[in-house]
Amino acid sequence: MSECYEVEGWQDYKMDYDRPHEELEPIVKEVEVVGAGLKILESRGILPHTSYDADKMLAHRQMVRDEFEIPWTAITPRMQRLLYAISAIVQPRIAVAAGIFCGNTFVSCVAGGVGEGACYDPDRLIGVEIERKSAELARKNLTKIDKNKVVEIKCEDAIDTAANFEGQIELLYLDADGGPDKGKGIYLDILKAAYDKLPTGAVVLAHNSVNCADRLKSYLAFVRDQSHMRASMNMIIDPEGLEVSVK
Numbered sequence: 140m141s142e143c144y145e146v147e148g149w150q151d152y153k154m155d156y157d158r159p160h161e162e163l164e165p166i167v168k169e170v171e172v173v174g175a176g177l178k179i180l181e182s183r184g185i186l187p188h189t190s191y192d193a194d195k196m197l198a199h200r201q202m203v204r205d206e207f208e209i210p211w212t213a214i215t216p217r218m219q220r221l222l223y224a225i226s227a228i229v230q231p232r233i234a235v236a237a238g239i240f241c242g243n244t245f246v247s248c249v250a251g252g253v254g255e256g257a258c259y260d261p262d263r264l265i266g267v268e269i270e271r272k273s274a275e276l277a278r279k280n281l282t283k284i285d286k287n288k289v290v291e292i293k294c295e296d297a298i299d300t301a302a303n304f305e306g307q308i309e310l311l312y313l314d315a316d317g318g319p320d321k322g323k324g325i326y327l328d329i330l331k332a333a334y335d336k337l338p339t340g341a342v343v344l345a346h347n348s349v350n351c352a353d354r355l356k357s358y359l360a361f362v363r364d365q366s367h368m369r370a371s372m373n374m375i376i377d378p379e380g381l382e383v384s385v386k
């Protein structure tokens with residue numbers, strides 16, 4: 140079943156990928172849009188509650204602005220806040236992010252556990268990037284903020300990471316791009332490889348649920364089937380979108 144939270148005017152909430160820190164709207168509006176989305180996720184049993192520390196979120200944002208080298212990104216301020224809030228609310232002991240490029244998306248979805256926005260102590264936060272130069276940049280960026288040494292950057296195929304993983308993945312973030320043949324369709328391969336390592340209650344996040352919906356058709360059908368994932372919600376807060384699913 141397909142359920143969505145669709146924010147009015149999302150089509151006009153556009154970012155310039157080359158200007159990662161540009162403000163797109165008053166912060167009050169951003170807080171309101173994300174807060175309403177969190178309430179919907181809570182109402183569907185995907186999140187246990189909606190509370191996160193808004194000051195820590197801003198400290199996280201400032202830290203990324205000060206410390207990270209970001210060649211480009213499609214993570215809007217709304218998406219950054221939503222990912223931060225999910226990380227701070229779910230507080231996964233182990234999180235795995237697939238296809239992290241320079242590390243900006245990765246740091247957003249694990250920000251409750253590392254850096255200036257941290258609100259708990261995780262065991263392992265693992266970012267996977269297949270391309271060597273991007274993995275090196277992600278490592279350089281994350282090393283600057285990882286005081287407690289909880290972050291691991293792996294330069295490998297995320298399907299292999301998932302298939303060979305030992306332990307329970309409590310949060311899985313999908314953002315890999317499988318090239319001209321597969322594109323974002325690779326999400327389903329990664330999820331299937333990780334599936335038996337996801338405990339009940341594990342949260343799976345898939346970026347580009349809106350602008351790559353065609354390539355994600357099989358993935359979206361899989362997570363919206365309640366025999367696979369207990370609930371799933373398409374968060375249409377910007378032109379990229381995020382599918383949030385719980386096992």
Ligand SMILES: C[S@@+](CC[C@H](N)C(=O)[O-])C[C@H]1O[C@@H](n2cnc3c(N)ncnc32)[C@H](O)[C@@H]1O
Pocket residue numbers: 211212213214237238239240241243244267268269270273295296297298314315316317318325346
């Ligand atoms: C489109 S980028 C993600 C960018 C991100 N959405 C942002 O806005 O910053 C996708 C990344 O996935 C990586 N990737 C592609 N296939 C992968 C795989 N099988 N395993 C791990 N990473 C992969 C690519 O090298 C690329 O850096």
